[in-house]
Amino acid sequence: DSGVTQTPKHLITATGQRVTLRCSPRSGDLSVYWYQQSLDQGLQFLIQYYNGEERAKGNILERFSAQQFPDLHSELNLSSLELGDSALYFCASSVAGGNTDTQYFGPGTRLTVL
């Protein structure tokens, strides 16, 4: 158990809908990262927040957004969902978010878009 929690574990929804994924980092960690993992593309970095502020951005679609709250939990919002958004979504956290900080991953949310 990494100490990172994610809810829900599974999510099934329809195209065009909007969902919210939630992540609580390890106690004491200030940075949260979001990743998407699909079978053919491996782990794709989406976005990082550090202490409430956006710190780095990866291949995140405009239909996706995230935020980190004062209690350091984070939410990833996915809207206008398409079939291709079906994937595992992971949250990771690290102490400070520096270049060599170890990222600890949560168990993931499996999103299925029908």
Place this chain on the structure above:
Amino acid sequence: EDQVTQSPEALRLQEGESSSLNCSYTVSGLRGLFWYRQDPGKGPEFLFTLYSAGEEKEKERLKATLTKKESFLHITAPKPEDSATYLCAVWYAGNNRKLIWGLGTSLAVNP
């Protein structure tokens, strides 16, 4: 283009048959290389961080090494419970705080 390439894509071993997984990278200014283990449907589990060429780290049956162009994950006398996908990722100078991930090596260890 900066890349991280893992080989082989898949590896099947008999229990006790030692082998190595490779992670090669074409980035300059490496700051850190990470190895993770991932079981199906689960989140990646951190194994090692290597920072400079010549560095080695060990954990149970696993040993990670680093050169200027690649890293190896040596698995000695593997057991069926070592079956998983092994991922590597790198930080490098100018990467704007983003890890670059390889696609992983899927390891199956038969009893």
